[in-house]
Amino acid sequence: MVFVMSGALTSLKPELRPQASLYGVADELSGAFFATLMGMENQYFASAVPEAQKGFHFSGLSLKLATSINLEDPRSFLGRELPGFEHFDTKIILAGEGTDYTNMPMESPPPSEVIQDEKKKQIWLSWTSSMMIRRKSLPKNLTGQQENEKLCTFTTHIIRNHIYHF
Incomplete structure (x- = not known):
């Protein structure tokens, strides 16, 4: 027990x-x-x-x-x-001269440029990883030109999809 x-x-x-x-x-x-x-x-x-x-x-x-x-x-x-x-x-533990609840600092969100840059980095990382997966999934008997054509088609498809997400 x-x-x-x-x-x-x-x-x-x-x-x-x-x-x-x-x-x-x-x-x-x-x-x-x-x-x-x-x-x-x-x-x-x-x-x-x-x-x-x-x-x-x-x-x-x-x-x-x-x-x-x-x-x-x-x-x-x-x-x-x-x-x-x-x-x-909040609770003011140690206040300086003239410090009260009206002039307490507030945390602001990051600028929108930083958020957009992070979003673009994430899209680029997902795109490159999907390209690697796509390259591995291609048949082995393709010639270089056929492989490039398939990858270009796939790349165009991915870029079109990601542009609409902006």
């Missing part, structure tokens, strides 16, 4: 494991909260926490853990309701 339970727990997706939810809870809590908890056991830790951060509101903490709504961040009210909004759910 122990082996079955351990096998079932290790085969779960990482999101469904109990540790994942504990990591999520620990991620939501601040360092001052942990220092306050440790300060309840050992007064030396309590002396390291600034007075402004010593108290915590259990109601706000329970709301934050139960619903993932942060009362200090209005984006969390609609964060999971609007499609695509989770991409903008």
